[in-house]
Amino acid sequence: MNVRMLLLALLLMASPALAQGFAGLGGDAQGFAVPERGVALSFPQDHGAHPDYRIEWWYLTANLKGADGKDYGAQWTLFRSALAPEEKSGWQSPQLWMGHAALTTAETHYSAERVARGGVGQAGVTLSPFVGSIDDWTMTSHAPPSADALSALNVNASGDGFSYRLDLAAQGPLVLQGDHGYSVKSAQGQASFYYSQPFYEVHGTITVGGKDIAVTGQAWFDHEWSSQPLAKDQTGWDWFSFHFADGAKLMGFRLRDAGEGFTSATWIAADGAPEPQPPGALTVTPLAWTDVKGHRVPVQWKLALPGKGLEVTTSPVNPEAWMDTRVSYWEGPVRLQGTHPGQGYVEMTGY
Amino acid sequence: MLLDLEDVSKSYPTGEGVLQVLRGVSLSLDAGESLALTGESGSGKSTLLHLAGGLDRPDSGAIRFEGKDIAGLGDVELAAFRRVSVGLVFQQFNLIPSLDVAANLAFQARLGDRYDAAWSEWLTERLGLSKLLDRYPEQLSGGQQQRVAIGRALAGRPQLILADEPTGNLDEATGDAILELMLALMRETGAALLMVTHSNRLASRLGRRLHLAAGKLG
Amino acid sequence: MLTQGFAVLLSHWWRHKLQFAMLLLGLALATALWSAVQAINGEARASYARAAAVVGQDRLEQLTTADGTHIPQESYIALRKAGWLVSPVLEGEKRFGGERLRILGVDPITLPADAAQVDVGAADIGLARFITAPGVFIMSGETAARLKGVDTPPIRISDALPPGTVLTDIGIAQQVLDAPGQLSRLLLAPRQPTEARPLAEVAPGLVRRAPAVESDLSRLTDSFHLNLTAFGLLAFAVGLFIVHSAIGLAFEQRRPVIRTLRALGLPLRTLVLLMVVELLVLSTVAGLIGVALGYGVASLLLPDVAASLRGLYGAEVPGTLSIRPSVWGLGLAIAVAGTLVSAASRLWRIATMPLLAPARPRAWSLASERALRLQAVGGILLLVAAWLVVQFGSGLVAGFSALGAMLLGAALLLPLVLSLLLKLGERLSKGVIAQWFWADTRQQLPGLSLALMALLLALAANAGVGTMVQSFRLTFVGWLDQRLPSELYVSTRSNDESQKVHDWLASRSDAVLPIWNTEVRMFGQPVQVFGIADHATYRDYWPMLEAMPDAWDRIARGEGALANEQLARRQKLALGDMIPLEGGHKLPLVGIFSDYGNPKGQVIIGVRLLETLYPDASRLRYAVRIAHDKAPKLAEELRATFDLPEENVVNQTTIKDFSLKIFERTFAVTAALNVLTLGVAAIAIFASLLTLSGMRLSQLAPAWAMGLTLKRLALLEILRSVALASFTMLAAVPVGLGLAWMLLAVINVEAFGWRLPMHVFPMDWLRLFLLAVASAIIAALLPALWLTRRQPADLVKVFANER
Structure with a gap:
């Protein structure tokens, strides 16, 4: 999920105070650790932070159905970015943290952003128990000691006009992306460590405009860390994570550049077995556009993966799911029609 | 001989060059004598009067007062000469505006330390100024002002009175009265009078007359 | 027609170059002092605003402890964890190589956008360098220059910061200020999320404080700046006296020309318009000169002002001036407005003058006794008003209004007082020359009265402020002895x-x-x-x-x-x-x-x-x-034993010297403005004497003709100026005492909150008297010198129009 690395880079670049931390992003790893093939991921340690890598995130998206029968979406993200490949206590820590949270209803898209320094306890990820947090936003494990820490999570966040408290229970295993978690991103050999937990069943409560609504649904979690940047000519990306009704999942993205762009996808069987698809196998086509806060964004897509007999079209729960954060982007829940009905999340940047 | 001018010349620088005002003028005046100096505008008659009164110095020639050449005197001596020996009466009266009539009348006499209270009182009476003593010049008519000027000129009993168109700013009747008064006073005090006028009528009232044309006596 | 009319009007100035120069000079000086004071005030106010705006204190609500003590960092984390969007600030003072710096530690990550006036992410600073040891000190260029050669963290320049203030990372600040885990206050982001827990529950010791719209600093220094402004106004008023008199003379002298122009068919409306245009041109030129001069004066005074403000209030103001268009624009505007106001009555008279009114140039200098009396009545009314304000008014503005009314009232009263004094002199004198001298001086009075009023204001201000400063000084020294009894x-x-x-x-x-x-x-x-x-x-x-x-x-x-x-x-x-x-x-x-x-x-x-x-x-x-003689040794031992820096153990004398030094610098500016105001007044007299000297000839010529030498007359002219200045000084003493009393008993109480006993210093007045006489002599010297150089031909011209 290299695209999100770029997202983070762009987000942080846009904030003057934060930009300097990424001044070296166009160059090499500059003393930071680099993902290497064949290094086995080890849990629960690798659920935690990797301060010697430049960049890392814990990313959760949830498609929810309210007791009122309406569709909702929730996003919870914790980014970590290191100015130096080390951790120190107190204000001297070179680790920076950023959180994004969003709640999407058919009418309104709520979003919020939090930033923090490492070292002083305002934000970070601990392992026993597993807690990722920034300010009052937390992602806390309540899994039994024998189970994977991520198999049961409480997640909450709040912002201007919204909040949510979700209880997540994993119905399948962790999915290691790429080569046992070593995920190659480009022909130049850039790579990350990357695993997902796409099998969450969700129960919880969302609060919108002071009103509590009980919700249930599905959620998808990613954890990825790396030190290497992306190409400079890429103008943005479109990213898709789909839960199909038959239990299978799809992660796919298109990187846009001056030319044809680059697509990539991973098919995840209902039992959690990942099937990486060759580059270009996935085709994505925008079908309808809309104007959101001065940006023209495709809000209906046709995705086709012939190898799996897949052809679906997306329709957004709320076409105006715009993240009003330092760098703004579109991220929201979608419904799927076609060969594989279901639901999922779409993220679009650079529009 | 009281006053004796010999071959006096005077010129002034002007915008267009040097203006030769007097060209070798000679004249003399005896004590008690009255002499009228006539001439056109610009003939130099006022300049001649100023030179005689020690207000200015000639370029060349001699000006003798009681035989003593005043043309070569310094500022201080010349001022002393004016204080003591000359009385001046001008067309514009030229009283000192900040002083009242009494102070104006006494001014020159006191400057020259020749003030005589009895004489001054007689003079004031004679000039008809007794009731105006605490007035200021601006509160007087032209004829009154000129009478003060005549009184001022005579207060120190100078031997020579120089008058420059003394009636020029007055109407004819007032002017005639003033001149009459002045001539009478000259006779009563024995002072000599040199008067500049452009009026033949007035000039004829004096003992002798000389005509100045283009800086020369005709 | 317009051009020709204008050319005729302007030709007057060509013929009267000195009069023209005086008009320009008077206006330029008035504008200069006014703009200088405004520039200084502007600089200081901008600096306070910068200080107030640092980390958004002027726009953001803050959380502080009720008693101003430090906030533990845990409270910050607890608040963030409870959903409060707050950003920590640590503020403190620390000496670096003798320079006391205000250290402001911020967290650039959580700092609300409203509070971030320095972009620490900019290439020349760098977030990584900023937040990691040894950190970066961001400060104004001036502060950096003061720290040359001093051992500090790397310095970066930003002129968004007031002088003496250092912006650095919160972590670096905690190290530098030796306050680990401590914060001074928390900035609240403008929008807070809906679900934060109540403050009392999360951090019970903290209180919300509204943005500091007006900083304590600007409130404290208000009185100081009001003082400066009052001086600027006084100087401007003195300058306007010059302008008023120069314009008045010029208008009167041009009456014949105006009459002729109208007779030749130039409409009155056009004529007045032309004169207004002329004034606009003149005042703009003078205003520009004044503004440039003012910049110079302000640059010279600013370091002292900055030192005063630092010493008195701890307010940091840069010692160098920046160009503020508003100040200079205002200076220019006030020059133009002042000129038009000064000329308004003259313009009105021209506009209502009958076509064939006689030219009376001398009337200008021959104001009647009645006018003097009327003016004096106005003066007395103003004095009464001043007294009423002192009795029943309150507040600094009322204090200064009373002060202004008193000064103006005294100034209006002056011509009558002088006239009476001169009359007395005339009555008491025996000799004819003495009598003429007094009478003639009295006659000069109307023409000089404006300049003399200006002189009165300047002298009274000098005497009054001098008395105030000296009284303050005497009290202050005695007070220091009481306040600092320990060794x-x-x-x-x-x-x-x-x-x-x-x-x-x-x-x-x-x-x-x-x-x-x-x-x-x-x-x-x-x-x-x-x-x-x-x-x-x-x-x-x-x-x-x-x-x-x-x-x-x-x-x-x-x-x-x-x-x-x-x-x-x-x-x-x-x-x-x-x-x-x-x-x-x-x-x-x-x-x-x-x-x-x-x-x-x-x-x-x-x-x-x-x-x-x-x-x-x-x-x-x-x-x-400790016994006085043992103090130095004990201080030495104390420093040695505890390795205390020199400045941490000070003896009584050092503190007293330091306090007095601050005191002296505080009033250095006042003294400078005083001298400048006096200078303007001297120029006013000079200008008036110069303009009058042309008219003097016809008044002096009769006396000369009667047998006074020019040298004697010139000497009398100088004596006349000295006499007027001396009498004015005599009048200035009571006015100065009144001013001093008002400063000590009214203004100081309002401005600083303390009342001082008044002491009188006659030797200072003597010095001032000599200064006044000296300036009178200097002012009269040139016209007198010209008089001695006059040729008889010039003088006899008075008596006859022909030769």
């Missing part, structure tokens, strides 16, 4: 060291008196609370203005409090009133003491009570009593 004053660096130093000193000195203090907000203003021990030093010396007989006993028992004069005056406190202290504790006021030079309110209680009520109070300072 040594020691500042320790930590509570631990404080205890050790105390113990060490206890056995080696006669007494170790704690000077422990904290700063709180009381009556809605910052107030210092000091705790002092019960000791004879205080009972014997403390500069008490009024006190209950058992005041010290009650303080020792913790049953009474003292307040300084300014706090007592501001809050109208009387003995027996209750002083609200921490946690609802109240103490009766048992004494009021004088506390000159302190802008803040101060309350003194027993040191034991201070410890109980304010456990966080600073306990670092002591006064040490």
Whole structure:
């Protein structure tokens, strides 16, 4: 999920105070650790932070159905970015943290952003128990000691006009992306460590405009860390994570550049077995556009993966799911029609 | 001989060059004598009067007062000469505006330390100024002002009175009265009078007359 | 027609070049002093605004502890964890190589956008460098220049910061200020999320404070700037006297020309319009010159002003001037407006003058006694008004209004007073020349009265301000002796060291008196609370203005409090009133003491009570009593034993010298403005004498013809100027005393909160008198010199129009 690395880079670049931390992003790893093939991921340690890598995130998206029968979406993200490949206590820590949270209803898209320094306890990820947090936003494990820490999570966040408290229970295993978690991103050999937990069943409560609504649904979690940047000519990306009704999942993205762009996808069987698809196998086509806060964004897509007999079209729960954060982007829940009905999340940047 | 001018010349620088005002003028005046100096505008008659009164110095020639050449005197001596020996009466009266009539009348006499209270009182009476003593010049008519000027000129009993168109700013009747008064006073005090006028009528009232044309006596 | 009419009007100035120069000079000088003061004030105010805007204090709500003590960092984290969007700030002072810097530590990550005036992410700073050791000190260029060669973290320049202020990372600030885990306040982001837990629950010790729209600094320094403004206005008024008189003369002299122009067919409306245009052109030129001059004056004065403000209020103002278009635009505008106002009456007279009115150039100088009397009545009314304002008004503006009314009233009264004095001189004099001298001087009075009024204002201001400053100085020196009776004053660096130093000193000195203090907000203003021990030093010396007989006993028992004069005056406190202290504790006021030079309110209680009520109070300072001759040795040993820096152990003399130095610099600006105002007045006289000298000839010529030499006349002219200046000085003494009284008893009380006894310094007046005479001689010298150079031909012209 290299695209999100770029997202983070762009987000942080846009904030003057934060930009300097990424001044070296166009160059090499500059003393930071680099993902290497064949290094086995080890849990629960690798659920935690990797301060010697430049960049890392814990990313959760949830498609929810309210007791009122309406569709909702929730996003919870914790980014970590290191100015130096080390951790120190107190204000001297070179680790920076950023959180994004969003709640999407058919009418309104709520979003919020939090930033923090490492070292002083305002934000970070601990392992026993597993807690990722920034300010009052937390992602806390309540899994039994024998189970994977991520198999049961409480997640909450709040912002201007919204909040949510979700209880997540994993119905399948962790999915290691790429080569046992070593995920190659480009022909130049850039790579990350990357695993997902796409099998969450969700129960919880969302609060919108002071009103509590009980919700249930599905959620998808990613954890990825790396030190290497992306190409400079890429103008943005479109990213898709789909839960199909038959239990299978799809992660796919298109990187846009001056030319044809680059697509990539991973098919995840209902039992959690990942099937990486060759580059270009996935085709994505925008079908309808809309104007959101001065940006023209495709809000209906046709995705086709012939190898799996897949052809679906997306329709957004709320076409105006715009993240009003330092760098703004579109991220929201979608419904799927076609060969594989279901639901999922779409993220679009650079529009 | 009281006053004796010999071959006096005077010129002034002007915008267009040097203006030769007097060209070798000679004249003399005896004590008690009255002499009228006539001439056109610009003939130099006022300049001649100023030179005689020690207000200015000639370029060349001699000006003798009681035989003593005043043309070569310094500022201080010349001022002393004016204080003591000359009385001046001008067309514009030229009283000192900040002083009242009494102070104006006494001014020159006191400057020259020749003030005589009895004489001054007689003079004031004679000039008809007794009731105006605490007035200021601006509160007087032209004829009154000129009478003060005549009184001022005579207060120190100078031997020579120089008058420059003394009636020029007055109407004819007032002017005639003033001149009459002045001539009478000259006779009563024995002072000599040199008067500049452009009026033949007035000039004829004096003992002798000389005509100045283009800086020369005709 | 327009051009020709204009050319005729302007030709006057060509013929009267000096008059023209004086008009320009007067206006330029007036504008210069006015703009200089405005520029200085503007610079200072901008600096306060910068200081107030640093980290958004002027726009953002803040959380602080109620008593201004530090906030533990845990409270910050707890608030963030409870959903509050707050950003930490640590502020403190620290000396670097003798320069005291205000250190502002911020967290650039959480700092609200409103509060971030420096982009620490910019290439020349760099977030990584900024937040990691050794950090970066961001400061103004001027501050950086002061720190040349001093060992500090790497310095970056940003002119968004006021001088003396350093912006650095919160972590670096905690190290530099030796305050690990401590914060001064928390900035609240403008929009807070809906679900934050109540403040009282998360951080019970903290209170919300509204944005500081007006900083304490700008409030404290208001009076200082009002003082400067008043001086600027005075100088401008003095300058306008020159302008008024120069314009008046020019208009009168041009009456014949105006009459001729109208007779030749130039419509009156066009004529007046042309004259207005002429004035606009003149005043714009003069205004531009004045503004440029003002910039120079301001640049010269600013360092002293900056030093005063730093010494008096701790306010940091840069010593260099930046160009503020608003100030200079205003300067230009006021020059133009002042000219038009000065000329309005003349223009009105031209506009209403009958076509064939006689030209009366001399009438200009021959104002009637009646006019003098009328003017004097106006003056008396103003004096009465001033008295009424003093009796019944309150506030600084009322004080300055009364001051202005008094000065203007005295100025209006001056011509009549001088006229009476001259009349007296005339009556008393015997000789004819003396009589003529007085009479003629009196006749000159109307023509010179404006200049003399300007001189009166300048002299009175000098005498008054001089008396005020000297009275202040005398009181201040005596007060310093009372206030600083101890031989040594020691500042320790930590509570631990404080205890050790105390113990060490206890056995080696006669007494170790704690000077422990904290700063709180009381009556809605910052107030210092000091705790002092019960000791004879205080009972014997403390500069008490009024006190209950058992005041010290009650303080020792913790049953009474003292307040300084300014706090007592501001809050109208009387003995027996209750002083609200921490946690609802109240103490009766048992004494009021004088506390000159302190802008803040101060309350003194027993040191034991201070410890109980304010456990966080600073306990670092002591006064040490010891035999005078043993003090230096003890200081030396103390420094050696505890490795204390030189400035942490100071003796009485050093502090007194330092205080006096601050005092001197504070009034250096006042003195400079005083001298400049006097200079303007001297120029006003010079200008008036010059313009009059042309008309003088016809007045002097008769006297010359009657047998006074020109040299004598010239000498009399100088004497005349001296006499007028001397009489004006005589008149200025009572006015100056009135001014001094108002400054001491009205303005100071309003501005600073203390009232000073007035002392009189006749030797200063003598000096001023000599100065006035000297300026009169200098002003009269040139016209007199010209007079002696006159040719008889010039003089005889007066008597005849022909040769």
